[in-house]
Amino acid sequence: MTSTTSRREFLKISGLSLIGLAIAACGGAAAPAAPAAPAAAKSEVTLEIASKGEELLYDKDKLEAPAGSKITVKLKNNSTALQHNWVLVKPGTTDTVANDGVAAGEAADYIKAQDANVIAHIKMVKAGETGSVTFDAPAPGSYPYICTFPGHYVLMKGTLTIK
Numbered sequence: 462m463t464s465t466t467s468r469r470e471f472l473k474i475s476g477l478s479l480i481g482l483a484i485a486a487c488g489g490a491a492a493p494a495a496p497a498a499p500a501a502a503k504s505e506v507t508l509e510i511a512s513k514g515e516e517l518l519y520d521k522d523k524l525e526a527p528a529g530s531k532i533t534v535k536l537k538n539n540s541t542a543l544q545h546n547w548v549l550v551k552p553g554t555t556d557t558v559a560n561d562g563v564a565a566g567e568a569a570d571y572i573k574a575q576d577a578n579v580i581a582h583i584k585m586v587k588a589g590e591t592g593s594v595t596f597d598a599p600a601p602g603s604y605p606y607i608c609t610f611p612g613h614y615v616l617m618k619g620t621l622t623i624k
């Protein structure tokens with residue numbers, strides 16, 4: 462009889478121990494995991510550019526952003542009368558994009574619809590206002606940006622470098 466009792470006791474204890482182990486295991490699983498590597502997170506960059514008073518010029522003719530970043534460009538129109546936009550284009554296409562923009566007309570914001578040469582653009586910004594655009598950085602390289610308001614792009618231009 463003693464052996465049976467002790468066996469029962471043993472089972473009881475074992476049972477409790479198992480429950481204890483189960484709780485411990487659950488507790489272990491709920492413990493904070495090791496910090497995840499931040500490799501997947503995209504760096505976010507905000508670039509600010511403005512027009513220079515009443516001149517047909519941006520205040521910056523060079524902008525730069527790291528490869529793989531998410532870029533936000535903000536354009537402040539400091540003019541009291543002129544309209545300006547900011548259009549990032551594929552290398553070698555500034556004339557084409559500007560001419561197509563003029564042909565597209567004011568209603569189209571002087572940008573051809575679905576223009577494959579345009580990487581990103583800020584819509585025409587009225588005097589004193591600010592516009593912005595957010596886009597994924599294109600492949601490393603140099604990309605021209607222009608204002609496509611008729612006649613502006615000859616002077617109103619710059620280069621965004623991705624590296």
Ligand code: CU1
Pocket residue numbers: 517544545546608609610613617
């Ligand atoms: Cu302009």
